[in-house]
Amino acid sequence: MFKKSYQIPFVLVFAFFTAFHTQAQEALTYQTPPQAIADLVNADPTPLVSFSRSGDFMLVLERTGNPSIEELAQAELRIGGIRINPATNGPSRTGSFKNVILKNTRGGEERQVKGLPENPRLGAFSLSKDEKFVVLTNTTNTGISLWVVDLTSMEAKQLTDEIVNSVYGTGITWTSDNKVLFTGINPDRGAMPKAPLAPSGPNAQETSGNAAPSRTYQDLLTNPYDEALLEYFMDSQVMMVDLNGNLTGIGKSGMIKSMDLSPNGQFLTVEMIQKPFSYLVPASRFPYTVEVWDMEGKVIKTLAEIPLDEVRPTGFDATVTGPRSISWRADKPATLYWVEAQDGGDPRVQMEEREIIYTLDPPFNAEPSKLAGIGYRYRGIFWSDDNFALLNEGWFSSRQQKVTRINPSKPQEKGTVIIERSSDDIYNDPGTPVFTTNAYGRSVLLRKGDDVFMTSEGGSPEGSMPYLSAFNTKTKTENILWRSQAPYYERVAKVLDANATEFVTLKESTDIQPNYWLVNTRRRIAPVQITQFAHPYESIKGINKELVKYKRNDGLDLSAVVYTPEGYNPEKDGRLPVLMWAYPREYKSAAVAAQVRGSKYTFTRLNWGSPIYWVTQGYAIMDQTEMPIVGEGDEEPNDFFVEQLVANAEAAIDFIVEQGIGDRNRIAVGGHSYGAFMTANLLSHSNLFAAGLARSGAYNRTLTPFGFQYEQRTYWEAPDVYNTMSPFMNAHKVKTPILLIHGEADNNSGTFPIQSERYYNALKGHGATTRLVFLPHESHGYAAKESILHTLWEQHEWLERYVKNRQ
Template sequence: MNRRTKRILTIAGIYLIPALFAFKAVAQDLNGYQKPPKEITSIIENTVNRNIVISGKGKFMAILQEPGYPSIKEISQPLLKLAGLRINATNSSSNGIAKYSSVTLKNIESDKEFPITSLPKDAQVGHLVFSPTENQLAFAVFLDNEVQLWVASTSTGVAQRLTNFPLNDTYGKLMEWAPDGTAILAKFIVDNRKALPEQDFTPDGPIITENLGGKSPARTYQDLLKNQYDELLFDDHLTAQIKMVYLNGQAVNFNRPGIYRNFSFSPDGNMVMVWTVTKPYSYYVPVSRFPYDVEIFDKYGKLTKKLAQVPLADKLPSGFDAVIKGPREFQWRADKPQTYIWVEAQDQGDPSERVSIRDIVYMQNLIGDDKPVKLASCYLRFNDIVWGDDQIAILTERWWKTRAERRVFIKPGNQSYRVNLWDRYYEDAYSDPGQFVTVKNEFNKNVLLLEYNSLKRVTDPSNINIFSISEGASPQGNRPFLLKFNVKTKVTDTLFRSKAPFYERPIYFANQSKLLISRESNIEPTNYYSIDLNRRNQTQLTFFPNPNPELFGVIKKPISYKRADGLNLNAVLYLPKDYQTSQGRLPVLMWAYPREFKTAAAAGQVKGSPYQFTRISWASPIFWVTQGFAVLDNVDMPIVGESNDQPNDTFIEQLKENAQAAINKVNDLGVGDPKKIAVGGHSYGAFMTANLLAHTNLFAAGIARSGAYNRTLTPFGFQAEERTYWESPDVYYKMSPFSYADKIKTPILLIHGEADDNSGTFPVQSERFYSALKGHGATSRFVLLPNEAHSYRAKESVLHMLWEMDNWLKTYVKNKKDGDKQINSSLKK
């Protein structure tokens, strides 16, 4: 073991050892990891998941196979926890990056398919990006000791390592193709990196922070910097050298080493915009709020222009509409060689300020001596812009407080032009036009797909068709569609819409006749098809088998019902294979996650599709349909606060009404035994579960995973709550199940990841809640999963979690007896 590795392991112990002590302090059962019944275990061990990536011009499809669940040994490797990040110090990568165990390339036009070959044994890949010419696929190869830059030929699938320099994938953007496809700009470990001195655990003095006036509200972030040695580690591991790597393997340093958030080629490829993190760092907010410089360099790394020095964002006003003062949101204009834009708040970034204009978007051409021009004024907060050409761009602005959204037709060549195309509330899914269809332009940048008559456009430049793809939410469920929309007349033409008994979703369209879609049904897993819109014929591109054959024949029923106040609610009911009501009522597992709405109309809309294939992940409750349960999943738990009312002012009351309505429905259907219903949820769903057990006697048992139960520990807001504890102390108290631990008499199972990385759900939330429950004699059990984050990853952890849930459900629900207070012998007190 070299000195550097030894140092890293020692440092990692700072984070791991206290957590292990905490685990031993609360653990009650030290028999090791357990497995649930074979039907559940089989699903976890045999599931194969696949994703796809379509090349920019639609010629190729990369089929990506996900690896199975990692082992507990794999996820227990030392991680550095710095400024809100978790870093694998051994190979300089960010923890949680999406990786794949194999890649297959498919030529959509020729239907030829071949695997990527010549990769290192047992390697995993990620960050896949097709070249602008589509003759190469670039990707990162993840090994135990380093991350490598590779490319593969899209005509043969043969891969090769492009350079021997190891990548630095600890933070921010990793790589980008030059627009002409001749090189890749990527981040690498700094040349001749020096080992840090070993940490001296003898303190030099106290750690002091101070606030000399000015409000600095901040939510409860995880994994923040704690001391000067953390700062040294942060600098050491995140500092990267950007290099321009050519396809012949030549690698040339670009600019100086730095901590890079992002970098982006200008459309013509001659300039690069770079975002670089600067000091001072903060111990109270993550790296995403650290100060940074925005600069433009030429493609050889020479500084051309400094655009902004964005300050530390530790004093943002309260509210989800708050932003920093000064310039922000820098980006290139995709349809011009070297024109860029930025946004500046006109309300000092404070949503409580009353102003008519919230943001102004400015634009400047880097070529020549052009002065900045005002491109557009935003009456709400700037959200996004999609470029077309001089005659059209679509700007989106939003205001979280009211859920308002406007999509505005502007003309970059005529800054006074502004026409609202859609003025809506974005929580209203039925009115969502979807995402605008874009295509690659001559610069390999995404621009609006436009359709127009070239001759007529000279005299009538606004007579343009654009396209969008929407989920197609409707009272019949989601029916995705491809829409053509004329921005002048606002006349629409639906070119494609999903039809029963399938759920079909457009995924690629370039205004030829070819449309690529995904298709699935209740009995058919997701596969991909090419459709000729003119001839209306289709070609199946993939033939993926059922990833969960164990669930074949399970009955799936979307159901609708009403709350006592008349609000429409929805859920999905799963019943065991071949079940009939004549066989008797079943025990029920109800699984939900509350959501806030500003209107009852939006809250009552139908979600999802009745024709989607049943997928199951580690977090799903559907496993228990194999154990003789009826499973009520995605149960609507809307919390509505219309007009000036705040949703959380009546959180408990609405939660109770939602739960009662769902129970009434399964009872009315004759499938559920109202005395044998369990409720559960993950994260905010766990919080919901604990509140339902604290305020009702509706359930036989509850399961709460990775939740927060004492809202005073998240005093500057949580979930969709903008008010602070000091502004609304009664709301925080009443919404905290911890406040009512003495009222909980229903058996509750608490599960939490020991290394939870989610804001607000520190493991101490479950530890303290369990102590309160135990202190008041509640039937309860607390399971802490070593080295697991907010989402559980290791196979051993997932199987054990499912075993715990299965035992709890069978003991206190399925096999429940009146007055039963004891858990079975397999679960120790």
């Protein structure tokens, strides 16, 4: 039985209510939160690290900060599910780097790259096979060019003009003779299509009666002009450039989706989007061909002609018919492999052999050979050699994962299942394999006989303690070679030798910035720190952090991470206002749902959406507050969504209050995306909280009628679930002040900006205290510095008014 919700009296702040309703729209400029919060936002971002394949050195990539709103406001095309900057022929929104440093892994010596472009916006780093050069892109306001760094002289130079086409991703590949393959703008594509002065006619769509359920997508094509623009900006040609900048076009041009060089460098697979386009699904589901080319661009084989993927069975385990996941075997010179569904892509069809994996050798004119058949959906293959590979499969509905050891040279032999588990079960997760580089420059399993080296998060009732192991694929047991030790959270980042006795770890603690360390278990010498990244948040270095555990009223174990201000003592300092932040998750097992996730030893890292900023303002923070929704066996979790959600919140509130930390009458709840949806539901179905913060959420589930989050049923199959879970349908119940924030350019499936607009109107129409803020040019995640600071200001003002200073 679930306990009844606490009934907290709601006091309306009359002055604010009157002011709000006399001015429905505000002429608002960008605002800044308190200085302590703004300083944390403006802290220099920590560099990222990319290891060489050998692990002998790392590239330290210094990041640029948040872009300005002026940068975000540049021209943008939103077509075919893609967002394009027409000035650059690349993506309109992407992160970049401003500097590159080469650092020796074992000695720690650093060398600075010289000759980088002015005001660099670097990305798409790729290391040559001999590890003597790095190629990268640089983006300006007019285009994208290729640059190369000689790692001997540490000099950078420009390789091409601004001809890189990265609308559909930046595919960059090195050949064995140090030439670079990339996707360039078709030099013969002509001028950009001009918008018609008037439409040529109405836009119409028609269906012939075949069921075609589809999830909601953003930025779809809407008219013939959109089609012409997509075709223009995706028009590409495979190009090859040598280290002297000599450029050669390869093969025909077209709307290139991807290209992949065979391990021996003799063939290319090229995927090209074809017509007809669709106004219902994004470009990723448009028709495309898969061809095998030689290095002169001649078509050797048309491997597949994939039709428009507009009609697909319902369910998250549904897939397309025909070949998919076409790739080169990493352990062979030029062998292709792919998978094909045998059930028509329909998870409701019962079959023992649901998928078949095929292979095909050069010259690609024979019948494909069957490598294996599986009962779940294909999830990929980890290759070692012709006698050893690991085949992965899974089934979303039951959360089952299976890993099978197979012998590729004997496809008639049934493989051995070595791992079978719930994908949600972190306590019994042996982890993911460690990889090494073979003679073809491809990643293959690092193994020793029957042992495969693995890294695991190391989930436990005390929190995550990552480890490195040798997993024996015959005995199905693991030998833990190294494990993180308290009070640190440390994980293996790169294994350096064949026996996994020397490796690099990323080590951190609550107030110790993550840095890289060299560990050698064979020599038994003390670990050596390689990087010296500074702590970016000195002002919150002394705050208190604790991973706490408590129980729901049905006995389910829950957890959260609690932050309190530096030096805070409940007995001396009294109770604090609380900000609870969460994101619900669905589970098929109560035992798995109860597992502790995260670690109390992780570094307190802030991002633009973090709730931790308010610890500087005298709040206690409950972050990563577990909100499990459980449906055992044939039961669907969402059939119990509301009662379990409220029970989760009650348990968290009871805990923080019983610890003497939180004031029951001054607790706010907040979340982003599905967390915003959670927040609105909690305010609809309880009076537990003083206020709510909901960012970029979906509030009317009839607008996502063919499934959402982990809900696979359609609206027509479970109308009561959709209606009960929709805050819009329950807007009349909300008596708690709620702040709604949404990016005007949200591109996330289902979280259309109209979700917040209509929900706000429903709340307003029923007299709720609410505020709606739309952020210009912002997507599902907010990027511009002005937008981030203003979002924090909005949240701060709401918390101060309705939580900290609540009457």
